[in-house]
Amino acid sequence: MKKPPVELRDITFAYGAGELRRVVLREVDLSIAPGEIVLLTGPSGSGKTTLLTLIGALRAMQQGTARVLGQELAGASEAERVRLRRRIGFIFQNHNLLGFLTARQNVAMSMELDGGMTEAQRLRRAGEMLDAVGLSGHAEKPPAQLSGGQRQRVAVARALAGDPGLILADEPTAALDKVSGQEVVHLLRDLARGRGVPILLVTHDPRILDIADRIVAMEDGRIVQAETATAG
Amino acid sequence: MNEIAALPKLLPWAPERNGGAPPETPAAAKPSPGLADLVLLPLRLAWRQLRAEKSRLLAAMAGVMFACVLVFMQLGFRGALFDSATNLLGAMRADIFLVHPMTDASFRPEPLPRARAFQALADPDVEIAVPIYLSQSTWRNPETGRRRAVQLIGLDAGAGAVTFPGLEGIAEALKRPDTVAFDSRSRPEFGPIGQLFAERGAFDVQLGTRRVELVGIVEIGPSFGADGNVVMSETNFQRITQRAASNTDLVALKLREGADPAAVRGRLRALLPGDVEIMTHAELVAHERAYWENGTPIGFIFVFGSLMGLVVGMVIVYQILFSDIASHIAEYATLKAMGYSNFYLTRVVMGSAMILAVIGFIPGFGLSWFLYDLVGKATFLPLHMQPERALTVFLMIFSMCAIAGIFAVRKLRDANPADMF
Numbered sequence: 001m002k003k004p005p006v007e008l009r010d011i012t013f014a015y016g017a018g019e020l021r022r023v024v025l026r027e028v029d030l031s032i033a034p035g036e037i038v039l040l041t042g043p044s045g046s047g048k049t050t051l052l053t054l055i056g057a058l059r060a061m062q063q064g065t066a067r068v069l070g071q072e073l074a075g076a077s078e079a080e081r082v083r084l085r086r087r088i089g090f091i092f093q094n095h096n097l098l099g100f101l102t103a104r105q106n107v108a109m110s111m112e113l114d115g116g117m118t119e120a121q122r123l124r125r126a127g128e129m130l131d132a133v134g135l136s137g138h139a140e141k142p143p144a145q146l147s148g149g150q151r152q153r154v155a156v157a158r159a160l161a162g163d164p165g166l167i168l169a170d171e172p173t174a175a176l177d178k179v180s181g182q183e184v185v186h187l188l189r190d191l192a193r194g195r196g197v198p199i200l201l202v203t204h205d206p207r208i209l210d211i212a213d214r215i216v217a218m219e220d221g222r223i224v225q226a227e228t229a230t231a232g
Numbered sequence: 233m234n235e236i237a238a239l240p241k242l243l244p245w246a247p248e249r250n251g252g253a254p255p256e257t258p259a260a261a262k263p264s265p266g267l268a269d270l271v272l273l274p275l276r277l278a279w280r281q282l283r284a285e286k287s288r289l290l291a292a293m294a295g296v297m298f299a300c301v302l303v304f305m306q307l308g309f310r311g312a313l314f315d316s317a318t319n320l321l322g323a324m325r326a327d328i329f330l331v332h333p334m335t336d337a338s339f340r341p342e343p344l345p346r347a348r349a350f351q352a353l354a355d356p357d358v359e360i361a362v363p364i365y366l367s368q369s370t371w372r373n374p375e376t377g378r379r380r381a382v383q384l385i386g387l388d389a390g391a392g393a394v395t396f397p398g399l400e401g402i403a404e405a406l407k408r409p410d411t412v413a414f415d416s417r418s419r420p421e422f423g424p425i426g427q428l429f430a431e432r433g434a435f436d437v438q439l440g441t442r443r444v445e446l447v448g449i450v451e452i453g454p455s456f457g458a459d460g461n462v463v464m465s466e467t468n469f470q471r472i473t474q475r476a477a478s479n480t481d482l483v484a485l486k487l488r489e490g491a492d493p494a495a496v497r498g499r500l501r502a503l504l505p506g507d508v509e510i511m512t513h514a515e516l517v518a519h520e521r522a523y524w525e526n527g528t529p530i531g532f533i534f535v536f537g538s539l540m541g542l543v544v545g546m547v548i549v550y551q552i553l554f555s556d557i558a559s560h561i562a563e564y565a566t567l568k569a570m571g572y573s574n575f576y577l578t579r580v581v582m583g584s585a586m587i588l589a590v591i592g593f594i595p596g597f598g599l600s601w602f603l604y605d606l607v608g609k610a611t612f613l614p615l616h617m618q619p620e621r622a623l624t625v626f627l628m629i630f631s632m633c634a635i636a637g638i639f640a641v642r643k644l645r646d647a648n649p650a651d652m653f
């Protein structure tokens with residue numbers, strides 16, 4: 001049995017200090033199994049994004065232990081966190097593509113920190129990823145010439161191109177209409193499943209709950225319920 | 233309904249191909265990039281970012297170019313003025329010179345007793361001693377009739393202690409009363425004297441209040457203190473200036489063949505009183521140049537001008553780099569989330585700065601070269617594009633951009649990947 005890619009124990013996190021200190025995560029335990037797709041839901045302000053940024057090594061931990069892709073995050077140095085981020089694929093609410101690069105170059109950016117690849121390999125791989133998300137004819141276009149759904153698909157291709165061990169997504173469909181939102185998450189699910197990459201996806205969108213293996217709900221900084229999805 | 237069939241085609245890693253077993257995912261750490269990639273990839277990213285915003289790029293180029301041209305012109309003028317400041321002394325060649333210790337510049341010499349020249353002859357190695365008289369008068373342009381201040385140089389041309397380009401052939405002619413030789417490199421306001429002399433030979437000109445005969449042409453060049461030069465014999469100098477012969481301004485010594493100038497100098501120092509200083513030709517020229525460089529604010533003016541150009545250029549480059557980061561802050565934060573380190577992004581910003589330095593310097597260099605030519609012709613200043621100067625200016629521009637980059641890099645701290653969600 002492989003080790004779980006994400007294993008959180010007793011995570012407590014607060015913003016601010018002194019009188020302004022506000023605890024937003026309380027004793028959170030969460031594990032994600034290899035290849036598992038977990039959806040995180042809950043009311044606004046319940047701490048979902050904060051949890052995601054902790055797992056993604058974008059914030060320094062405060063209390064508890066978190067093992068992500070074999071890296072212990074409690075007490076990890078900035079350099080260790082930067083290195084871990086290279087092995088995680090992020091998908092944001094906004095696509096956050098670099099406007100001055102083409103779709104292909106944007107996808108290739110996720111591989112430029114990988115010394116094992118040549119420029120030609122990176123571009124070929126980026127092209128394959130764009131084919132995989134159904135953007136074969138759009139590889140040389142800048143983001144400004146793509147629709148919102150297409151841009152988010154480029155972001156999916158970028159998140160997956162670097163062979164990540166984990167995908168973290170925060171409301172990837174929030175800026176999209178129903179149809180393109182569903183297209184994007186289904187693509188994401190299919191690609192991740194095919195490669196055995198686990199996904200932790202924060203969403204408010206009830207229309208995409210069907211992609212989940214498991215749905216975790218948060219409320220006021222705590223995990224209140226975890227249900228195993230039957231859809232799939 | 234969420235079957236893979238929804239995809240445009242089967243992917244290489246689709247579960248259908250390998251029976252549903254997830255392939256080994258290489259989630260382990262990857263080899264880090266080579267040195268070339270660590271330098272060139274950020275540079276390429278910087279260039280792509282700069283290139284995307286044409287008007288901003290042009291503004292940055294113009295800013296660097298402006299700084300570049302300004303510095304080139306300032307340094308050019310500075311060099312040209314200091315070079316020409318010493319034209320007169322530079323053209324006068326002799327083994328050793330005696331000057332009054334209080335003489336700072338040749339246009340304002342402190343007189344020394346003429347007797348020092350003959351005292352110097354007491355040294356067995358000093359063969360000839362020639363007193364040189366310096367004064368100013370006016371020259372009437374033979375074509376327009378306008379008068380202009382001119383430098384007079386009186387010396388015994390036939391003695392052979394001092395050589396000017398062109399002086400040798402006319403030494404005999406200068407011995408006649410009321411004859412002079414004119415410096416053909418003087419400013420054109422004195423009239424086309426060289427050309428007139430070549431056409432009609434000797435002719436009469438007015439120097440001060442006297443009519444004198446122009447019998448030859450020498451080459452010296454205008455300097456700070458003098459727009460033009462007239463050379464004549466000692467006797468003629470005294471007739472024209474009405475000056476007593478007991479004091480002179482400079483003494484040129486010619487040494488015997490094989491004499492050691494350093495030894496002669498030491499002996500002369502012991503022999504002569506404290507009202508003379510003993511200098512070689514190079515020292516005399518350096519002394520004059522030092523006066524203009526250090527004794528006047530002229531040097532400072534040009535340094536100040538260059539600095540202003542660099543400061544303005546730096547502010548422009550900083551503004552451009554800063555707004556480039558500020559308008560791409562979300563992208564920079566995304567890159568940080570993707571695992572790009574602060575140092576990597578710093579290299580991108582510094583790469584932009586370096587690119588701006590190079591693409592601003594090249595047209596700036598070309599334009600400065602053109603302006604050197606243009607302005608040099610208009611002002612008769614020796615403005616030349618020298619390789620060392622080009623290198624100096626490039627290093628200045630490069631540092632200017634680097635400093636702007638270092639300031640702009642601080643803006644990168646605002647790119648916080650945790651804010652991206």
Ligand SMILES: Nc1ncnc2c1ncn2[C@@H]1O[C@H](COP(=O)(O)OP(=O)(O)OP(=O)(O)O)[C@@H](O)[C@H]1O
Binds near residue numbers: 042
């Ligand atoms: N950078 C921050 N500094 C201080 N407080 C913050 C910061 N980010 C979030 N918070 C607070 O922490 C709490 C949890 O925020 P978080 O963004 O994790 O919630 P969320 O579950 O993602 O909400 P949403 O569904 O609206 O995105 C909120 O009350 C929020 O105001």
Ligand SMILES: [Mg+2]
Binds near residue numbers: 049050170653
């Ligand atoms: Mg949120």
